[in-house]
Amino acid sequence: MERAPLLVRLDWYWILQILGWSLVTAFVMLANGPYLAKPGAVTVCLLDGAAGLLITDLWHRFLKVRRWNTRPLDWRQIVIAFCILGPLLTACAIFISRTIVPASKNDGWIPMLLLFWSGITMAWQVCYMAAIALRRANRFESEALRLEVLAKEAELKALQAQVNPHFFFNSLNSVRALIFENQHAAAQMVDQLATLMRFTLASSYAETVPLKEELEAVKSYLAIEKIRFEERLSVALYIADGMEAVTIPPMSVQTLVENAVKYGVEQSSVGTEIRISASCANGKASIEVANRGALAKLGNSTRVGLSNARRRLLHAKGDDSSLDLVERGGWVHATLTFRTTHHAV
Structure with missing residues (x-):
């Protein structure tokens, strides 16, 4: 001792x-x-x-x-x-x-x-x-x-607890939709969902996780949605060298990707490409999720989810971090920005 x-x-x-x-x-x-x-x-x-x-x-x-x-x-x-x-x-x-x-x-x-x-x-x-x-x-x-630290920890746990049920509810709905249509695809979805559950349980008590682990969970989620939407969903990743070691709040990128699927792919008859990029410049990391669409179509539930993600980011990365949502050139860009001591090479 x-x-x-x-x-x-x-x-x-x-x-x-x-x-x-x-x-x-x-x-x-x-x-x-x-x-x-x-x-x-x-x-x-x-x-x-x-x-x-x-x-x-x-x-x-x-x-x-x-x-x-x-x-x-x-x-x-x-x-x-x-x-x-x-x-x-x-x-x-x-x-x-x-x-x-x-x-x-x-x-x-x-x-x-x-x-x-x-x-x-x-x-x-x-x-x-x-x-x-x-x-x-x-x-x-x-x-x-001491009470202030405990209050912040309790608030952070409460925010993370709000993310997980919402995410798994959507995922289970996706599995349910395929059970009677394509059992093999449904089985694949269950495997991917199990991967996501392991990540969620492992990170539920962590304030931050490496971007590499977060992206693995995102890929599992997108694999589930790819079974649902087929050609309507395509994904492009642009991750700068060294960025995979940068830490972020767990399920933060996942929340942005989920919104991109819900309001970009699901509401479009032809679907859209989801672009995930991560880079670092001048000591500031930037992680962006973009999809074709319009901000006017975003519902109140999405605003709550983004507010949740923004508050968790502030808890983990400080007051100079931000989560911005903008529409530009027919694309909706959700961007996480925060300071980091890790620099891309």
Whole structure:
């Protein structure tokens, strides 16, 4: 199992506690420089720092037990630190001083000592609350990012799940149409459909697949439709060298080819050629499916399918990718465009 980074494994509470109270102890010693020559004076300063560390740690544990450290910023904790922890730490400092160092007849320093330790404990409480708030914000941010990733994955799975039933419904209709007309052709269609099912199952949990695998599935689909339409359907592939390794969302080219068959071949008495091309230039891949026809004839179901394919492309390839559908010179061109680190040779 991979270990968490060192900075994550460190106990930052104790690191900051020891560092903070060490600085306070150093300041107390610096402020009492002229008196450090007295016997036991250095020990008093060290014990004062240790008392502060102990009292604030006990307060920290109390906050955890009462779950007060899970609340939003609360000014009452600062008041408690100033009015209770400060006097308590002052009493400890006086006890330590009078136990170790001979008592002084002058007690005029006690109010200043009270103000000092109350200020220190209040500052500790402010820093503690800031650290808790920062940790809570980081936790919320991490959780929000995790939920965002899960939401995108769930949306992608939902989009892919919408593609597969629609595709197999059309394919099974094609098989059904041939069962009573040509059993041999129907058997061939079942074989091709089995190939498609294997590809669909293998790619159902993949965000992208190589274009080569996608084209194999497309060829199986077109082999099915070729049995149906015979001479009305012809196919031309123009795949640039190296493009077969480019990755795309599964069933994306298949969706475009299916639309070309449905609105190009099926609605034409003489059929049409379907041209599939793939090329790459200046770091941008372009995959196009073209057929004779007109955009005006495209139905709402096709718009939904193209919207589905476009959203899956954006998920897989980023916001600068696109799926465009245009009519030009009596041909309908559906084009996938996206950036790729793979260049055709």
